[in-house]
Amino acid sequence: MAALAPPVAAVRVAVRRMLAGLTGDGPVLVACSGGADSLALAAATAFVAPRLGRRAGLVTVDHGLQPGSAERAAAVARWAAGIGFDPVDAVPVTVAGRPGGPEAAAREARYQALVATARRHDAAALLLGHTRDDQAETVLLALARGGGPRGLAGMPARRELDGVPLLRPLLDVGRDDTRKACAALGLTPWEDPHNADPAYARSRVRADVLPALARALGPAVLDNLARTARLVAADTAALDELAAAALAAARSPRGGLAVDALAALLPAVRTRVLHAWARELGASPAALSHRHVTALDALVTGWHGQGAVHLPGGLRVARHEGRLVLAEPR
Structure with a gap:
């Protein structure tokens, strides 16, 4: 029996760890574009999920932004059905006319379709x-x-x-490993031309910035950026818990938030309280800014x-x- 290729094993282990503690009886759905990352994830899930007694399904989204996108989505769906995924959905979406730039509009349309299908x-x-590479890019873009x-x-x-749990099993797996896993399994991933289009900031980071950092600081820079995200996420979660308790304590019986209670908070907690309260009032999270x-x-x-x-x-x-209150609209 041939030895399992290490990249295939790495992806399967990552999926197994993520699914092991999952509750609920429904299927797990893989969002798959046909690119190397999601294709490797889908192949691993098709292997791991049944061995954990869980049904696996797949959904692919057709953004309609490139010629042949519908045919490509249909091909992904046929492949998925052929290896045992059930259910399988190819979902078309409309990106044009949504607010924000093309990346943001496509992302919003995609997540709406994925969550609705789930x-x-x-x-x-x-x-x-x-x-892991996507995570490193995200950290750099946020920093910039x-x-x-x-x-x-x-x-x-x-x-x-x-209400839908979103899981990212591969945040500790490199993009190079997903490509190698696809090659070892005989899978041919689709190369999205948008990923190499310099019109997009993420594409420029991927093609120019991260390689330059790796040359200057060594290949560990990707792992270090991803680890930074994990460390900051843990601190942010702790601050969010403190802010939730502080928001409850700052509520005034007469409505709004008591200024004295807010003033006594550490700035990092107070600004989180104000951000959460503004969202509670109805301010759009996407439009609510540091300003x-x-x-x-x-x-x-x-x-x-x-x-x-x-506010938005x-x-x-x-x-x-002595209170912050929602004022009457003019």
């Missing part, structure tokens, strides 16, 4: 093929954009979106009678009788 099949989890600790925490291995939170914080720490702070969604927050 909910329809009552899936126990949705598996995503992001690798001034993303703060939450941005530097990168992509979480586990999170929930609209908005800083203005809210000034109502607490730099009060000199200034007017209400304008037409919301206005004012300081009134």
